[in-house]
Amino acid sequence: MADPARSRQAGRALSLVPAMMGDVPPATDTRGPLVGRAVELDRLVGLVGVGREEPAGSAVLVSGDAGVGKTRILAELRDLAETEGWRVLVGHCLDFGDSALPYLPFSEAFGRLATESPVVARTLVEAAPVIARLMPARRVLPEQTTGGEAEPADATTIDRPELFAAVHGALEQLGRSAPLVLVVEDVHWADRSTREMLSFLFSRRFDPPVAVVASYRSDDLHRRHPLRTAAAEWSRLPGVTRLDLGRLGDADVRELVHSLHPAPISERAVHGIVERAEGNAFFTEELVQAAEVGPDAIPEALADLLLVRLDRLD
Secondary structure: OOOHHHHHHHHHHHHHHHHHOOOOOOOOOOOOOOOOOHHHHHHHHHHHOOOOOOOOOEEEEEEEOOOOOHHHHHHHHHHHHHHOOOEEEEEEOOOOHHHOOOOHHHHHHHHHHHHHOHHHHHHHHHHOHHHHHHOHHHOOOEEEOOOOOEEEOOHHHOOHHHHHHHHHHHHHHHHHHOOEEEEEEOHHHOOHHHHHHHHHHHHOOOOOOEEEEEEEEHHHOOOOOHHHHHHHHHHOOOOEEEEEEOOOOHHHHHHHHHHHOOOOOOHHHHHHHHHHHOOOHHHHHHHHHHOOOOOOOOOHHHHHHHHHHHHOOO
């Protein structure tokens, strides 16, 4: 039986979903420059097939530490793909703890599609009515199971193979009109249903050009993390390629510092940021912002992240 407190938490979490699905104006693009990722971006674009005369279906796992730049390189991929006439669907996994919403990134992706291209979305639903279950108005709340992971509250009425096949078919249908890339971010927070959906998509061939790209934090995958086994299995599937984003080199961090801080900055300050950031793009951005306070200042957001990591240690 469901825990009432968890159900209420899930309900509050569900109320946030429409805001992620295009019901609010898009935020101003505040992305910083992409520095030191030319090789990785070229490889990612090549794996997806953007720019090819005859792109084929593919799957890519983008991994890396928190703050290393996964979201930034995926945003660049999205821009390049859209410039080349691709359709891009994006969904995010969120950390709701035990009340993770099933299929949340797919609901976001199809929900945004319904907002931006309602005729196209209606066509998908007409071809496979079960797709409507992923639309914002038909979202299902999770129910806590004895295994500790969320399941749809009406799981007995949802035929999972039918839903998985319907999502695969919908992506193929979209891919026939234009090359398609589906991006699912932060899979380290994915619920079991989302992981199983990705497993299905990774293991099935797409006839039209459809690429599925999933990202996750490799430093979050402790030995018992549920994604650890799944990611290892995905990496062994034919057609699935793993792209690991390592830390930036010192020269790249210096370039990033100067691009983020165009005003004159002392060599001591730059050297300090390079030493403390240790090749992490997010750390670099936060330390540059804090440089005005003092050379040894630690921004609150960065301090919180470091404390969370320290709490995991014995």
